[in-house]
Amino acid sequence: MEFRRINGLPPYVFAAINERKAAARAAGRDVVDFGFGNPDLPSPDIAVEKLAEAARNPKNHRYSASRGIPHLRLAIASRYKRMFDVDLDPETEVVTTIGAKEGLSHLMWVLIDRGDTAIVPSPSYPIHIYAPLFAGGQIVTVPMLDPSTIANESPGDSFFEGLLEAWQRAWPKPRVIICSFPHNPTTACVDLAFMERLVAFAREHDVVVVHDFAYADLAFDGYTPPSILQVEGAKECCVELYTLTKSFSMAGWRVGFMVGNKEIVAALTKIKSYLDYGTFQPIQIASIVAMNEATEYPAQLNAIYQSRRDTLIDGLDRIGWPVVPPRGSMFVWAPIPEAYRDMTSLEFSTFLVDEADVATSPGVGFGDGGDGHVRFSLIENELRTQQAIRQMKRALTRLA
Numbered sequence: 001m002e003f004r005r006i007n008g009l010p011p012y013v014f015a016a017i018n019e020r021k022a023a024a025r026a027a028g029r030d031v032v033d034f035g036f037g038n039p040d041l042p043s044p045d046i047a048v049e050k051l052a053e054a055a056r057n058p059k060n061h062r063y064s065a066s067r068g069i070p071h072l073r074l075a076i077a078s079r080y081k082r083m084f085d086v087d088l089d090p091e092t093e094v095v096t097t098i099g100a101k102e103g104l105s106h107l108m109w110v111l112i113d114r115g116d117t118a119i120v121p122s123p124s125y126p127i128h129i130y131a132p133l134f135a136g137g138q139i140v141t142v143p144m145l146d147p148s149t150i151a152n153e154s155p156g157d158s159f160f161e162g163l164l165e166a167w168q169r170a171w172p173k174p175r176v177i178i179c180s181f182p183h184n185p186t187t188a189c190v191d192l193a194f195m196e197r198l199v200a201f202a203r204e205h206d207v208v209v210v211h212d213f214a215y216a217d218l219a220f221d222g223y224t225p226p227s228i229l230q231v232e233g234a235k236e237c238c239v240e241l242y243t244l245t246k247s248f249s250m251a252g253w254r255v256g257f258m259v260g261n262k263e264i265v266a267a268l269t270k271i272k273s274y275l276d277y278g279t280f281q282p283i284q285i286a287s288i289v290a291m292n293e294a295t296e297y298p299a300q301l302n303a304i305y306q307s308r309r310d311t312l313i314d315g316l317d318r319i320g321w322p323v324v325p326p327r328g329s330m331f332v333w334a335p336i337p338e339a340y341r342d343m344t345s346l347e348f349s350t351f352l353v354d355e356a357d358v359a360t361s362p363g364v365g366f367g368d369g370g371d372g373h374v375r376f377s378l379i380e381n382e383l384r385t386q387q388a389i390r391q392m393k394r395a396l397t398r399l400a
């Protein structure tokens with residue numbers, strides 16, 4: 001049978017590693033798995049209890065509101081006020097999504113059509129590349145360099161230079177810029193000054209900025225990631241996706257939001273009203289409780305990720321694989337060690353799973369710009385991370 005839209009999709013690179021991982025496990029080997037950015041830490045107890053309670057009430061079993069119940073939209077507006085001092089009107093500037101991924105995908109349906117283009121970093125979280133393509137458009141890529149390779153320059157500056165260049169050569173002029181900081185997979189982080197430049201550029205060129213803020217709460221060593229909406233005038237042309245997936249370790253619950261420009265919020269709300277009936281209401285109710293009452297939870301999770309990061313970075317350093325510690329996200333973006341540069345990221349990742357029983361994501365899975373790296377997700381605890389280091393030390397015999 002011939003299908004539409006999926007024909008051009010390349011084979012899922014991560015599937016190759018998943019198969020090797022499954023084979024190793026079937027053979028009784030203990031694979032330490034840094035592959036998938038799927039949080040292992042529990043959701044807040046208070047949210048789980050509220051979910052159970054709300055699920056027992058038959059009133060909550062009916063279809064809910066596609067754009068999110070009013071108190072949930074109010075809770076995200078309050079969170080933005082507390083975190084960023086950003087005022088949001090819960091009626092017009094907030095829409096609930098079924099996770100950031102769903103929000104971004106359907107957002108492209110209202111922003112992009114055949115013949116339109118979107119600017120997307122390379123490498124990128126895969127849906128940033130595919131959502132504009134699924135909507136019928138095309139992408140123009142801008143390199144997102146490994147922050148550790150950019151001497152004397154911030155990742156934001158080099159991305160911005162690439163953006164200016166891409167803008168010059170692109171025709172028709174892109175309608176959308178997709179970006180996401182702290183960035184998955186490169187862990188690049190930016191400051192508010194970068195956001196100000198980006199907003200000024202977007203206002204001048206009449207282009208929409210979609211900022212995926214999935215790692216809003218995952219930042220280390222005192223760094224606080226800025227919201228694009230902190231920039232004055234950002235609501236003229238920008239929207240931001242925020243999600244409970246990483247901040248509250250609620251990945252399976254599928255609760256996210258899009259906030260910002262009223263017209264864009266209304267457009268997404270409209271298309272979603274045709275597509276879905278909203279997240280199960282008990283989940284929405286429990287999400288309100290998470291945001292309003294588990295306010296310390298993101299910081300607690302963050303401390304755990306930071307400790308795991310330190311264990312991994314210290315361990316890699318000890319075995320002769322130095323990597324610059326990330327300032328944010330839940331990843332370590334590791335350049336393939338010099339002695340193994342003859343391998344592609346897929347070959348190196350395959351080698352690690354076969355020979356060291358350590359699963360990582362090959363950089364090429366995030367687009368061509370990701371080759372030369374593997375990504376570790378910080379989803380294994382310190383003990384397991386130390387075990388992985390020992391296994392890699394044994395397998396990586398070419399390291400000094």
Ligand SMILES: Cc1ncc(COP(=O)(O)O)c(C=O)c1O
Nearest residue numbers: 099100101125184214243245256
């Ligand atoms: C940049 C980015 N956006 C979105 C998501 C997914 O968010 P959600 O679970 O809210 O769909 C991820 C998950 O890894 C991500 O890295």
